[in-house]
Amino acid sequence: xxxxxxxxxxxxxxxxxxxxxxxxxxxxxxxxxxxxxxxxSQGPEYVIHGLTSNVNNRMASLAIAEDRKSSTxxxxxxxxxxxxxxxxxxxxxxxxxxGKGTSLLVTP
Amino acid sequence: GAGVSQSPSNKVTxxxxxxxxxxDPISGHTALYWYRQxxxxxxxFLIYFQGNSAPDKSGLPSDRFSAERTGGSVSTLTIQRTQxxxxxxxxxxxxxxxxxxxxxxxxGTRLSIL
Numbered sequence: 303x304x305x306x307x308x309x310x311x312x313x314x315x316x317x318x319x320x321x322x323x324x325x326x327x328x329x330x331x332x333x334x335x336x337x338x339x340x341x342x343s344q345g346p347e348y349v350i351h352g353l354t355s356n357v358n359n360r361m362a363s364l365a366i367a368e369d370r371k372s373s374t375x376x377x378x379x380x381x382x383x384x385x386x387x388x389x390x391x392x393x394x395x396x397x398x399x400x401g402k403g404t405s406l407l408v409t410p
Numbered sequence: 411g412a413g414v415s416q417s418p419s420n421k422v423t424x425x426x427x428x429x430x431x432x433x434d435p436i437s438g439h440t441a442l443y444w445y446r447q448x449x450x451x452x453x454x455f456l457i458y459f460q461g462n463s464a465p466d467k468s469g470l471p472s473d474r475f476s477a478e479r480t481g482g483s484v485s486t487l488t489i490q491r492t493q494x495x496x497x498x499x500x501x502x503x504x505x506x507x508x509x510x511x512x513x514x515x516x517x518g519t520r521l522s523i524l
Binding site: 334336343344345346347348355389393394396397398399400402 | 414429441458501510512513518
């Protein structure tokens with residue numbers, strides 16, 4: 303599995319955009335980049351995934367670098383409910399290999 | 411619709427006892443996954459099922475751990491002769507099939523071994 307590097311923590315103000323970075327320089331050409339998040343006392347929740355092109359859904363946008371060695375999860379307007387640990391996962395098999403993730407704090 | 415359901419939500423037991431954890435996947439999902447999350451190890455993969463079959467059991471931490479799935483639906487994870495290091499949150503996820511599809515997680519069973 304590709305190794306990932308994410309900031310341990312980030313902080314954002316409510317209603318501002320948040321850019322969560324992830325480095326995955328050893329990713330293979332067929333690995334999709336998945337993002338999950340985990341709110342306190344809950345199981346992980348799927349956010350978004352992509353291969354090469356940028357992706358948008360109702361929760362977030364995913365920007366993937368042209369060389370695929372990094373990606374950025376974009377929350378367009380952070381809310382207090384977005385406070386969670388965000389995991390970037392280059393997926394090469396059936397299992398999800400969770401790293402330590404980024405703990406996002408959202409302040410009013 | 412109904413999500414992944416796990417029971418019990420909390421379980422406290424004495425060291426040496428056997429425990430059984432249950433997972434009800436989303437209806438129609440053929441792929442089912444077990445993970446555990448502990449303070450020291452983070453979130454780690456244990457085993458997956460495609461239908462009733464578990465092709466790869468190498469993620470299970472020891473031979474005290476076993477899992478089965480019958481009827482392509484409900485799965486149970488059994489831990490025999492529990493040890494204190496088994497204390498963790500055990501999470502179950504399901505997806506429509508194997509492959510690159512999102513996994514839908516339950517809220518887990520918090521297992522505490524006294």
